[in-house]
Amino acid sequence: MVRKIKKKKSGIRIFVLVLLMVVFAAFAYRSIITPGNHQISEKEYEDETSLNSYIKIIPDSSGDRMTTVPPSKIETDHSVSISLSSNKLNSTNAILIRLKDNTILMQKNSEEKIYPASMTKIMTAIIAIENLPDLNEEIELTHYTFNGLYSADASMAGFKPGERVRAIDLLYGVMLPSGAECCIALADHIAGSEQNFVKLMNQKAVVLGMGNTHFENTTGLHDENHYTTVKDLSILLIYALQKDTFRDIFTSSRHSTQPTNKHPGGITFYSTMFEALGDQDIIGGEILGGKTGYTDEAGLCLASIAKVGNQEYILVTAGAKGSQYSEQFNITDALAVYNSIRK
Structure with a gap:
């Protein structure tokens, strides 16, 4: 009888010991998978690294300048300030960003809906660049290419129906003289319409987070x-400037095309922004x-890049x-904005 009781007590001790081990293991496992330590899935990683989530903003004490707190916790350089109030701008919408860390230094109605006018062509150009396997390929402009463009008073690069033009020359035609016929020719060639x-x-736009x-x-x-909004356009411009071909075109003041069947001497394009900037x-x-834009509804617009000191900045107005x-x-x-940057 005594032996049976001892065996029973021994069994209870083993059961309790096993139970404690299970509880301890469960606690340890839970501590490993807490939100601060869990592994990021591919989808979560894409969301966290999207340009839209990267530009996270909080207002500073002035009410019209902004700084950022990026998810990657890049430190904000507080030594940079803007001596110009956004209220002094002629533009109703504006955003200024330092490219090094995507810090927003100034904004004005940056998430308010605007009409982008020819700043649209930034997206047109980057889609074309990413979908053209050969930038030296010749593309023919048809009579259909020009349908409705003259009656809409669209800006033109100067090509003619039946002209065969290299893709790279069409891209310069899109961005420098803002040629609408170049946009249509590239669109038809790449996507059929x-x-x-x-x-x-x-x-x-969806992929980039331009909501x-x-x-x-x-x-x-x-x-x-x-x-769109000037904030969305800044996201687009930040992305596009990472592409060497786009940056080369965007920062060119002039470009001469190769000879074509309609222009034996080629055509020389001049950037509308550099022409307006003068000396x-x-x-x-x-x-x-930069890329200018204008319609009656959009007003005067500009997306530009500048270097001040040893830093690059973009401004969309x-x-x-x-x-x-x-x-x-x-x-x-x-x-005015670029001149107001102080370190």
Whole structure:
């Protein structure tokens, strides 16, 4: 009888010991998979590293300048300040970003809907670059390419129906003189139609996290359903500038095409931004490149890149009063903002 009781007590001890071991193991496992330590899935990693989530903003004490707290915890350089209030700008919408760490230094109505006008062509160009296997391939502009462009008073690069042009020359035609016929020719060649090409543009906007953007055409001609924000455009420009071909085109002041069957001597393009800038420049730096835009509804617009000191900055502005025949207040704003950067 005594032996049976001892055996029973021994069994209880073993059971309790096993139970404690199970509890301890469960506790240890839970501590390993807490939110602070769990492994990131591929989808979560893509979300965290998207440009949209990267530009996370908080207001500073002035109310109109902004700094960022990126998810990657890159330190903000507090030694940089902007001596210009955004309220002094002619443009109704603006955003200034330092490219080194995507810090937003100034913004004004940056998430308000705007019409992008020819700044649209930044997306047109980057989609074309990413879908052209050979930039020296010749593309023919047909009579259909020009349908509706002249009646819409679209800006043109100067090519003619039946002209065979290298893809790279069409890309320069898109960005420097803002040639609408170049946009349509690239769209038709790559996607079969402008409508199909626009689908690629909208898909890219989604991938980049441009949540307040929708495109209806490749040229920026006005349409109520063709809209974006300067913040979304800054996300696009940051992305596009990482592509060497785009950066080369975006920062060119002029480009001469190869001879074609319609232009034996080629055509020389001049950047609309550099033409408007003239001999003006910024103190302690230079404006490296840009893309202008204008429609009656969009106002004067500009997406640009500049180097001040040893840092690069991008500025996207929209909604300035005036026209292509008035003072170029988009250029005036760019000079004022870049000149206001102080270290």
